Amino acid sequence: MSVPAYNAVSPQILTVSQVTREIRNLLEGTYPKVWIEGEISNLRVVHSGHAYFTLKDANSQLRAVIFRSSWRQLPFTPESGMHVVAQGRLSVYEPRGDYQLLATFLEPKGIGALQLAYEQLRDRLFQEGLFDEARKRPLPLVPQRIGIVTSPTGAAIRDIIRIVHRRRANVRLYLYPVRVQGQEATQEIVQGIARLNAYEPRPEVLIVGRGGGSLEDLWAFNEEQVARAIAASEIPVISAVGHEIDYTIADFVADLRASTPSAAAELVVKSEEELRQQLNSLLARMHTIVQYRHAQAQQALDYLFNSRPLREPHRFVNTLQQQVDDLVLQLEKGWQNSSQEREKRLENATRSLARLNPRVRWQRLYTHLTTLERRLQTAIRSRLIRRGETLGGLSSRLNALSPLAVLGRGYSLCREPISRQLVSRTALVHTGQQIEVLLQDGQLTCTVDDIDSKEPDYGRSDFRTGSETPGGNS
Template sequence: MTERRIWSVRSLVTNVRQQIEMTYTDLWVEGEISNCRPAPSGHIYFTLKDGEAQLPVVLFRRQAGLLRFRPADGLSVLVRGRISVYESRGQLQLIAETMEPRGAGALQLAFEQLKARLLAEGLFDASRKRQLPSFPKCVGIVTSLSGAVIRDIVTVVRRRHARLNLLVYPATMQGGSSPESVAAGIRWFNKNASLVDVIVVARGGGSMEDLAGFNDEALARTIAASGLPVVSAIGHETDFTIADFVADLRAATPSAAAELITSAQHRIEERVVALSARVQRAGRFHLMHARQRYARLSAEAVLNRLRDAVNRRDQRLDELRLRLEAAAQRRLRVPIQRLNSISDRLRRQDISIRIAATDHRLQAVAVRLQRAAVQTVASRHTRLEMTSARLDALSPLAVLSRGYALVYLQGGAADGTLLRSSADAAVGQTIRARLAQGTLEAEISQTHMEDAHIMETSKS
C-alpha cells in the first residue's frame, strides 16, 4: 500500500495554482462582461461569461490605466492574460493584462463613452461657452514648433492683422505625453492671463490614433476650467475630438482659427480702406469739375484757385482721416459685451421692417384722428350755435330788448315779487323795473287800473 499523503487546504490550493499558472501562462479569452465592479484602489473586477460558463477576471490598476475605454456590463470583449487561483477563496480567475472590445474599435468606444459622460455633466453646453474677444492684442498658441501649423497661422495673421502678437507654447501634439503637454500649456497661459486674451490649441490632420491625445478626459477638463477662451483647431474639417466639444469655439483648421480671431479687425481695416478710396475718388471728381469751371480763366487765377481747391481738399481729407481714426478708436473702446449683445439682437430680429410698418400705421391713425377731431369739432360747433339761437329765442332778455320791462315790488314782505297788476301795488310803495339794459327804482304816487302814474326816484 502506498503511503497516504495528507494535504493542508492552503498547500493544495497553492500547488494547484502553481500548476495552472505554469500551464496557462498566456491566452486570449472572449466573452461578455457582467457584474463589473471598479474598486477604490483602481482595480477592476468583473465576470466574463459565455453561455452557461463564467470566469472571474481581475484587471489590476496599472493595466486598467492603460485601457482606452471603460469596461461596462454587457460589453463583448477579448481579454488577454493568464489563469490563476485566488487562494483565499479557492477560486479560479483570469488575471488580465490587456483587453479590447469586440466590434467597435477601442479608440472609438473610448471616444463615445467619454463624450457621453462629459455631455451628461454639461461640459458641452452652449451656455457655458464664452465669446471670443473682438480685438485681441495677443493670442496664445499651444502647438508644435516643428510642424506647418504655426507657419500657416503666422501667414494668415500677418496678412489680416499684422499688429496682432502671437505667443507660442511648444507642446507635444502626438503620443502618450500629448494630453499632459497640451494641458500644461493651457494652464501656463491661464497662470499668465495678463499676457494673452485667447488661447488656440492647434494641430494638423491625422488618423484617429494620431488625434487620440485630444480625446483625453483630463485635457477636456483642463479646457473647461480655463479662465481664458479656448479655440480648438485640431485636424481637418471632418475631424472631431473631445477637445472640440469642450472648447469655447471649434475651427475647422488652424488657418480658419487665425481668420476667426482676426475677423473683427480685418472688417474694420477693409472699411477704412473702402472709405479712403471713396474720399480719393470724390476728390478727383471735384478736381475735374474745378478744372472745367476754371478753363476760361487766366492761367494764374486758375492756378491759384486750383491750389486753394487742392489745399481745401487736403484739409478735408485730413479731417475725414481724423474722423475715421476717431471712429475706429470709438469702435475699439466699445465694451465687448455690448457689441456681442447688439450683434445677437440684430441677428435674432430685423426691426427695420417692423419700424416701417409701425410708422405707416401711426401715420394712418394720426390722419384718421385729425379728421375725426375736425369733424367732431365742426359738429359740436354747429350744435352749439343752434342751441345758442334757441336759448336766445327763449331768453327773457330777448323780450326785454323789444321794449318790455319786468316790475318787482321792493321792501317789506313782498320784496322781489313780480308785479302783474296795478292793484297789487300801493301808493308810496317802492318798485324796481328790470329793463333790457339796467334797472329803475321808483315810488308809486298814484294807481289806476287803466293807467299808473309812477314817479322815478332812482336808476341803476
C-alpha cells in the same frame, strides 16, 4: 468489506495547500499569456481600486480580476454586459482554491477601445451640458493678443504665424509649447491653457490644436482633462485639430471649432479687405436704420403739427376744463354719498352697541339669575318636604319592625353573653350556664337552674323566641 490499513510505503500524501499550489504552478506555467473572449458580468470595483468580474459565454464562466494599475490605464470604462477580449494569465487563488484570470488588458469586442472611450466621454459631457451653445462665447472682433497651445515644431504653428502676419502685422502671438501626442501631451495641454489664462497681459483668444493624424495621434484632444480645461477657460477657445472627418471632444467643448490650424488663424484674424467689407456692411445698416428712424420721427412730427390740440389749443383747454368740472361734481357727489353711508353705518353700530351694552346684559342676566334662584329654592323646599314625609313613613315602619318595640310591649330576649347569639331553643343552653336577658330598659344576667323542654306551639300567644312569657323568669 475491510478497509486496507495505512502502509508506510504508500504514495506521498499531500495537503490541500500543497495540491492547490501545484495546480497554480501548473496553470501559470502552461498559460502565462492568454486571450479570452467573453461577456462581463458581476463587475465591481472595490475601495483598493481592483476590479473583480466574471467572464462568461453560453456554457461556462470564469472569475477574473484586473488590478488597479492596469484598470487605470484602460482607455474606456468596462461595464457589465459588455463583450470584451481579455489578456492575462491563468492562476489559482489559493485560499478558496478557485482558478481565475489575472487580466492586464481589456478590449471591446467589435469596436476599438479608443472609439468606445470617445463615445462614453462624449455622451457623459453632453449630459453635463458642456456642449450647450448657450455657454459658448463670441470671439473678439479685432484681437491684438492671441494665445496658442500647440507643438513648437509642427506645421500648425508655422501656418498660424504665416497667416496671422500676412493678414495683420500688429498682432502679438503668445505660444505655450506642448507635446500634442503621447502620454505627457494631456497634462501639458491642460497646463498651457491654465498658464495663458493667468498670463499678463492676458490673451484675448486661445487657439488649441495640432495638425492632422490618426485617432491615436489625436487622442490627447479627446481626454476629459483637456475638455474640462477648455470649458473652465476664461478666454474664448478655438479648437483647431486638423482632422476634418470626425470631431474631437475638444471641438464640442470649445467656443468655436476650426477644421485646421490655418482655418483657425483665418477665423480669428480678419484681413483688411474682410474688415473693410464688414465695416461697409455695418455702415450701410446704420445708414438704413438712421433713415428709417428719421422717417418715423418726421411722420410723428407731421402728425403732431396737424393735430387739433396744437392748431386750436383753446378748444383743447376748454375740453379739459369741462372734464375737470365733471370730475369735481363726481367728487362732491361721491363725498356726499360716502358721508351718508358712513352716517348710516354709525347709527347701525350705535344701535348694535346699545344692544350689546354690558350693563344692560348684566341687568338682564341678573334678573334671570334671581328668577332661577327663587325657582331653585322652591324646588329644594318641595323636595325636602316630600323626602321628610317619606322618611317619616319609613321610620314608622322601621319602629314597628324593631325588636326594641317588641320589648316595650313586655317581651324579653335571651342571648349567650360571650357570642351574643340569641337563645331560641332550650337545646342551646345547659344547667348552670349564665345567659343575658334583654328588657326594655336594660338587661339581666341570669343562671339557668332548670331546663323544661316542650314542643313548640306557635299558635300560643304567650310563646316567643328566646322568652316564655312576658316578664317571665329563666
